[in-house]
Amino acid sequence: PQAGSLVLEVNKIRKEFGGLVAVNDISFTLNAGQIMGLIGPNGAGKSTTFNLITGVLSATSGQVSFLGQRIDGKPAREISRLGVGRTFQHVQLLPTMTVLENVALGAHLRRNVGVVSAVLHTERRSEAELLHEAAVQLQRVGLGDYLYEEAGNLALGQQRILEIARALASDPLLLLLDEPAAGLRYKEKQELAKVLSQLRSEGMSILLVEHDMDFVMNLTDKLVVMDFGTKLAEGLPKEIQENPAVLEAYLGG
Ligand code: ADP
Ligand code: MG
Numbered sequence: 001p002q003a004g005s006l007v008l009e010v011n012k013i014r015k016e017f018g019g020l021v022a023v024n025d026i027s028f029t030l031n032a033g034q035i036m037g038l039i040g041p042n043g044a045g046k047s048t049t050f051n052l053i054t055g056v057l058s059a060t061s062g063q064v065s066f067l068g069q070r071i072d073g074k075p076a077r078e079i080s081r082l083g084v085g086r087t088f089q090h091v092q093l094l095p096t097m098t099v100l101e102n103v104a105l106g107a108h109l110r111r112n113v114g115v116v117s118a119v120l121h122t123e124r125r126s127e128a129e130l131l132h133e134a135a136v137q138l139q140r141v142g143l144g145d146y147l148y149e150e151a152g153n154l155a156l157g158q159q160r161i162l163e164i165a166r167a168l169a170s171d172p173l174l175l176l177l178d179e180p181a182a183g184l185r186y187k188e189k190q191e192l193a194k195v196l197s198q199l200r201s202e203g204m205s206i207l208l209v210e211h212d213m214d215f216v217m218n219l220t221d222k223l224v225v226m227d228f229g230t231k232l233a234e235g236l237p238k239e240i241q242e243n244p245a246v247l248e249a250y251l252g253g
Contacts, residue, residue: 013062085172095152157188
C-alpha cells in the first residue's frame, strides 16, 4: 500500500463475554507506514481488540476492514495469509529450538494453508528456502548473530524481537504487537523501539498495545486510549499526554 493510505479500519467493533462488554463499539483507523499505540489500564480490552482484528475471537458486532476488504468473520489463518501478522502478550517460542528454527517453523505453519494447496504445491516451499527466508528476517531485526542459539537462552528483549521476526516471516503488511516492551529493561526497550522505527521506515504499519507511556510517546504517530472497553481518547501522543481523562484513567483509579 502507498504511504498514508488506509490499511486498517475498525468500525464499532464490540465483544461481549456473557454480561461483560470487553470491547464497547470501538472505532479507529491506521494508515500505511504508521505506528499506532493502543494503550489503557489492565482489563481495558486491548488484547481482546487484537483478537477481534486477527480472527482469534469473533466479534459480537462491528466490522474490520484490511486494505479495503472486510476481514471480520474470517478465520485467523486466512487473516494472517492476507497480510496481518501478530505477536501475543506472552512469549510463545519453542525454547529448546534454535532462533532460526523458531522463525522458519512459524513461516511454515502460516504458509501451509490447506490440503488443496499442499497437493498442488502452490504454497509449499522447500525447507532450505524457509530457513533462508528466516535468516533474512532475523538479520533484518538485528538477530543475525544468534541464528543457532537456543531461543530459550536469549534475553527477554531478544526473545520479543525474535517473535517479531517470526511474525515478519509470514510477510505481513500490518503487524500487531501485544505489549512487546512489557518487562524489558531500559536498554532493551530502546533496542526494540529502534527495530520498530526501522520497520516503519520500510513502510510497515504497526499497531502496538503498550502500558508504558514513555515508550509510546517517543515511538508512535498516533494513540488510541481504551478504558473499560470504551475509547477514551484518540490523538497525537503529545495531545494524549495532556488529556485530563487519560491522566485520570491512569493515575486516578
Ligand atoms: P487488556 O488486554 O486491556 O488488559 P483484555 O482484552 O485482556 O484487557 O480483557 C478485557 C476484559 O475482558 C477483562 O475484564 C477480561 O477479564 C475480560 N476477558 C478477556 N478475555 C475473556 C474471555 N475469554 N472470557 C471472559 N472474559 C474475558
Ligand atoms: Mg492484554
